[in-house]
Amino acid sequence: MEWVRSCWEPGEPQIPYSWDALDILNKARNGERMYCVQYVLLFVQSANALGIPARYLGLFNCQGEGVHAVSEAWSNDFKKWVFIDVLNRSYFQDQKGVPLSAIELRDRIFNKQKIKIIGEIKDKESYYRMFRNLVYCFRNDYLEQENSWIFHPQFSVLYFDKNACPLKRFPLITDDKNDLEFPVNHINIIPYQLIKRKYLLGKEQFYLILKIERSFIIPPYDIEVKIDKSRWRKVSDDSFEIKLKKGINRIFARIDNKSGQKLLAGRLSMDFSPP
Known part of the structure; x- marks a missing residue:
C-alpha cells in the first residue's frame, strides 16, 4: 500500500481513465497527479502480480454516484479479506486488533460498534457516510479503454442489505456475505x-x-x-x-x-x- 501511495500526490478525478497499471505508472512518472481510482487499480494489479489476491471496490451514494474507490486484499495470516484504502493509507481493526473486511467495516459503522482506525482518516464521520452502498468489481480486463469510467453491470455486484439503496445501474445484487467473502488460497x-x-x-x-x-x-x-x-x-x-x-x-x-x-x-x- 505505501509504495503505491508514494508514487504520486493526489490530484483530481480523471474521466475517462486508464485501467492499465503500467499506463498509470507511466503517467505518474511524467508528473500526472491522479486520484483514488488509480491508486486502487495500481495496488490491485501489483498485488495480484505478486500472487496476493486483491480486488477493486466502489462506494456509491443513493443517487448511484461513485464517491470513493477502495480495495480488499486476501490475508493468508488471518484467512480473510482485508479492507484497504490506499488514498488515505488506512485499514481498520476490531477491538482485538483483527483487520476488518469491507462488509465487516460497513456493519460496524451502521451498528455503531467500536472501530480502530490505522491510517490517515481525519474526519471519520464524513468518511463513514460513504459506506451506504458497497459494490464489488470483479472485472479482469484491465486494458479496455472504452467506457472505462463505468462500472460494467455484468461484473459488478452490489451488497444489498437493509442499509443499502436500490441502484438500477447494478442489477446483480446479493445479501449473502459468503458470495463476496469466499476464501482463497x-x-x-x-x-x-x-x-x-x-x-x-x-x-x-x-x-x-x-x-x-x-x-x-x-x-x-x-x-x-x-x-x-x-x-x-x-x-x-x-x-x-x-x-x-x-x-x-x-x-x-x-x-x-x-x-x-x-x-x-x-x-x-x-x-x-x-x-
Missing part, C-alpha cells in the same frame, strides 16, 4: 481410501489416499505436501498417497505461487489405529 485435505498392502514374511502396511480440494488459487502455482517432519514434495494430481503410522499422522499442504511465497493452506491430523 485454501486447500481441503480429504481422506479418500485406506489401502492395506502385504509384504514378505506377512508384514502389513497401511496407506491412505487423500484428495485435494482447491479454493480460488491464483495461477501459476504448485501444491506441495508433507507428512509430519518429512520434506515437502510437489503433488501433480488432485490426490496423493501417504504411508500411515500408528498414532498421530499430521499432513500439511502449501501453495508455492511462483512469486517467492510459500503459503500454508491446509492441514489435517489423524489418529490411526490399525484394524
